[in-house]
Amino acid sequence: MKGENIICSQYAETNEGSFKALDPAAGVFLQGDFYKAGITDADQALTAAETAFHSYKLINNTLKAKFLRLIADEISAISSVLIDRASKESGLPEARLQGELGRTTGQLRLFADLVEEGSWVDAVIDTAMPERQPLPRPDIRRMLVPLGPVVVFGASNFPLAFSVAGGDTVSALAAGCPVIVKAHPAHLGTSALVGAAIINAVLKSGVPKGVFSLLYDDGYTIGEYLVKHPKTKAVTFTGSLKGGTALITLAGQRNHPIPVFAEMGSINPVILFPEAIKNRPDELAKKCAGSITLGAGQFCTNPGLLIAVRSPELEIFKESLAMAIATTPSATMLTPAIHASYQKLTAEILTEEETVLLAESVSIENRFQHQSVAKVFTVPAKQFLNSEKLKTEIFGPYSLLVIAEDMNEIEAITGQLEGQLTVTLLAEEQEISFHTDLLAKLSDKTGRLILNGMPTGVEVCAAMQHGGPYPATNDSRFTSVGTGAIYRFARPVAWQDWKPSLLPDALKDGNPLGIYRLINQNMTKA
Structure with missing residues (x-):
């Protein structure tokens, strides 16, 4: 080295x-x-x-x-x-x-x-x-x-x-x-x-x-x-x-x-549909908690916003989520500056009207420097809609559960959101079919729509889209x-009326590279 x-x-x-x-854990060079x-x-x-x-x-x-x-x-x-x-x-x-x-x-x-x-x-x-x-x-x-x-x-x-x-x-x-x-x-x-x-x-x-x-x-x-x-x-x-x-x-x-x-920047909203909450509150709570705390929350796809409709089943979800968060040990953050920012911003959340701390993780005292304590807050939808601070990304193991009174409020919330890397839907299949307008609007807000998964974990493959409308990225294409x-x-260049021998191999008549090409509107290797 x-x-x-x-x-x-x-x-x-x-x-x-x-x-x-x-070394951020030991606090030594x-x-x-x-x-x-x-x-x-x-x-x-x-x-x-x-x-x-x-x-x-x-x-x-x-x-x-x-x-x-x-x-x-x-x-x-x-x-x-x-x-x-x-x-x-x-x-x-x-x-x-x-x-x-x-x-x-x-x-x-x-x-x-x-x-x-x-x-x-x-x-x-x-x-x-x-x-x-x-x-x-x-x-x-x-x-x-x-x-x-x-x-x-x-x-x-x-x-x-x-x-x-x-x-x-x-x-x-x-x-x-x-x-x-x-x-x-x-x-x-x-x-x-x-x-x-x-x-x-x-x-x-x-x-x-x-x-x-x-x-x-x-x-x-x-x-x-x-x-x-x-x-x-x-x-x-x-x-x-x-x-x-x-x-x-x-x-x-x-x-x-x-x-x-x-x-x-992205807060990667997760929308919890009523039937899904009703049928599997504990399962969804554990999935959300695992995604929030994964890697000390230091993923660009961390689910920083949970949105759900008030219901008795949501209370079960909240209890399960709080328990999962509370039993998760704290972890070292990447740098002292990132840790300080996380501490500052999560402290400021409680200054917002009707915002309540739902749960925080276990702090391992005297073991690590710059350790993050996972925190999940709740807030009514009306307060969220009137606060710009609550819509801002907090980098770390943080999430905010916004409680709506009905699906109309959920549509109002998502309508205010800026561009996102991901939007996640936790829903039963039959629920999705009743909200086609919402899905269409959400697709305009993000680069990746996820159904019944979690946003953390980005597969490296040909179909992956890791980018979204501003401010998730500056160019969503x-x-x-x-x-x-x-x-x-890369950028496109056209060759007009060139002799075949002078063309790049990719454009020659004989297709010496054996690649797929669009020839007179037909995709072929000919």
Whole structure:
């Protein structure tokens, strides 16, 4: 584990000072000095990325897939030391990180398969029609091509799966874009270990060295500079609304604005329908409690809002939910700043009219620093409808149960909600058929509608949509999870009346890549 910045897949000395990673559970600094990047380092990283881009975007699919699989292999080879360090830096249990490591290597291999097959470039061919009247049609062929160097900001809550070799990095590399990662300051050692694994993969595969750089900084200077740099062509970010908005503003101030793909905030409402509550109150309460407290509530899909109609069965649900929360031990939060924000915001909830603490989890005294106590509050629907604070995301093991008098109030509540990553319906099948208007409105509010599941746990697959209307993300047309994430880093280009021999392989008549293409409105491999 080296603390030097990585520029062009090589370690580089810097003179900007150093800092250390913190163990949030023990409250002590961890072994290792990590050196801050300077403006010159950022310039060198982006210059190397731009140079590498011109050759990396042209390498064959087999080599690109090999590179991605090698990254997965190199990460797997250091799994024990990597998980140990990630646990110390994040306070997350090793079992959770084992699963996250599997997700990280799994998505690398998934994108390798996608690239190797090749149809993702969305090749479209409309052949010439010289005899068409009144004007002939030219031969036009279109496909997706990579954007260029991408800046990736590591996320606080996923030290592996949304970090140095996480979903943003792998989807950008798969698209043919070099990556400059701004390491999250809470995951320095974890980032360094994964960075070393990527260096090994670069050297073993023979791809251009400039495809990867990793920079450290404990402030905002380098991040801002990377976003505003003219060689940067796209930015990804997972974090707060404030942070995402700041990056979007910076990108918009450039002489040539670039896309920022920011995942920022979501309270992920869960609507409990009356018949479901009546038939299975205990089951639903346990499911909700497990999702609220999972990973100390530090998931972007944490169910921060529960909505139900007042009934005797709801009282049973509340009792069961309170018991499940009260018997859940507290857990360490990711950083002191996240813990302090959680403490502050949950304390402020009780200042809202008619808001009541339903339950809180067990505090393990004198064992962990920065431990979170799960908290669930209740409030009548009328008060919720009149409060902006109660509609705001609180990052951590928190949820608010809003009690409506009838389904009309539930429709009023959901009508006020902003864009969400997820909306969950806990309902019996026959109930759903009576609320088609509500379902239609909810689909306009979210990227993923869930029936009788829980929002926590995001499957990495082709069908996954992890994104939603603002402020969940700033561009709901895209996903940051699953193979669809690759489309953030590509743009369409059309070739008109080109000789077949000069066309990219994906557009040639013989289909040398053997991919699916839309030819004269017919999807075929011909």
